Amino acid sequence: MSLELFLLLAAALFSIGLFGALTQQSIVMLMMGLELMLGGIIVGAAAVWYYIAPAAADGQVLVVLAVTVMAVEMAIGFAVVTALFRSREVDMTDMAAELKE
């Protein structure tokens, strides 16, 4: 186990997430791509803290902050998607081109 492996994992996760965010038309899948990108960032940040500066608690705080941000963002995103779907049966980005009532 070493830092490079973890950074490799983080980059892979980020790349897969980016690909998903760029290619998926389904809003749920797109958000899963965003989830994977943030996951990659979290893994990278945690690995860097663990291997480079384990003494300082700053890294941990940063990781916890990122996880919190991710959870809040996802909650809001899914709330919007659910609302959209309920009102106009929209589940694709193409169909949500116009966000008017």
Add this chain to the structure above:
Amino acid sequence: MSALLWALVALPLTVGTLLAVVGRPVDRYAPTVAVGTAVAALGLAVAVAFEHPRVEVPLLEGLPAGLAVDGLSGLMVVTVTAVTVAVLLFSVADIGPGEARARFFGLMLLFGGAMLTTVTATTLTVLLMAWEVMGATSWALIGYWWSDPERGDAANTAFLTTRAADLGLYLAAGAAWASGQVGSLALDELPDATGVWSTVITVGVIAAAFGKSAQLPFSFWLSRAMQGPSPVSALLHSATMVVAGAYLLLRLEPLLSASGWGGPVVAWTGVVTAVVLGLVAVAQTDLKQLLAASTCAQIGFMVLAAGAGAVTGGTLQLIAHAAAKSLAFVVAGAWLTILGTKALPALRGAARRHRTAGITFSVAALALAGVPPLALWAAKDVLLAGALEDNLALYAVGLAGAVISAVYSAKALWFVWQPAPVPDDREEPLPYATRLPLVTLAVACAALTVTSFPPVRDAVRRVLGGGGQPDPRVWELGLSGALALAVSALVWMRGPQLLAFPRRFTAWTSDWLRLENAARTLLVGPVMRLAHALAAFDDRVLDRAVEGTARGSVRLAQWTNAQAERLVDGTVEGVAGGARALGRWARRPQTGQLHQYLAQAVAAFTVLAVVLVLVR
């Protein structure tokens, strides 16, 4: 002193303008005001005649306006004002209270004032102004009873004829100005012009003078001018208008003699007019027409005097004729008013019924006939002496003219003294206002004789400043007096029946030589035809060309609109449409969908990669 001269000119002009402009409301006071003004002007005229003042005010750049009284002007202003007073006094009775008196008296004063300005003007500029005012007022006076179209027509004829001749004066003024040798257009300097300018000036002056003075070939307008009221004729024929031309020639006698040919031309025209218009007068059967023709003839003598250089004789003739002719016209006017006719046969017995009028008319007629001892007899001899010195033929023809004047005067006398066909010896006294001028003028006709004999003649000559003019010899005076007496007596005894000319000749002369018809055929007709032709040309060619151009322009515009505009419009629309379509195409990939952008980027990069691979 110069104030008196200004007053002399300004008084009649101002009062006349005021009266004529205000018109009807002041009709009641017009005669009093006018006669008062005329009397005041007479006083002023006598004053300036002795003082010889000279005034000058700036008018235009290099053209001052000058008035001056010298010998000739002095005699003229006194003559003009005296005759004006007499005629206005008669007008008080003749133009009755019912007429537009203010207009009449105002215009008469204006007329007299214009003549006063004419005879006192020292420069052509002022002379032209006065000349024009005189012509315009003569038109208004001849057409005084404007509601009668015939009278208006007569006024137009008179005005157009004189006006056409007046252009000569403009020509002369223009030539004098253009020559540069006559600095301020002063009348005294006109003879200084040289070469062709001098010729043009002389021609213009002679033409204008002949037109105003009704010399041949312009005589016919005087016949038409008889349509005006009698006082107008009395003033126009004696001391204003027609003598203005004679005055101008007398004044510019140096110019005529300087030109060399001007003198003879003027002299012969004058003497021929005297003879021919005398014959016209003999043929007339209407008293006023007879007197009008006689005016032409008598003015002919003045013109002859100017041409022959006998300025003294011409001036004396002018003054004596003014008295005699105004008197004759006043009496004719009085008879016209009382008897309602001016035809000679109908006037038989007129002199017996109105003794004052009859006797004074006889004085005037005998004066015109040249019977001694009345004024015109001697005055005519003074000027004929000048003609005799020039050449014998001129003198002989002039003497013939004098004899003819005796014929027509005696003819007029014979008619008015004949017993009336219906005896009617009621003595109808003329109004006092008429009698006063009659008697005064008759006395003047006799009294003016002394001016033609020494010492007064020499004094007049000195005043006029013309030296070296021959005096009439005793045999000349005797010959002309005897001829006039003999011819008058012959006509008086035998009656006008002895004047049995061939019918065609009589018809021709009684119609004033058909000069008016000649003028109509030779000038008016062609001018009108030319005008019509030009109007037709204007309508058919110029107008049509303009219209055609406009219509063509409109058509071209419509065609352009239809064809070219559609092309241009289409091109613009096409470009715009193309741009719009391209824009729509360009908007197509801009969907806002991230995954589609990615797909596009992938495709583009793939193409790029393929190109790179293939090209390298």
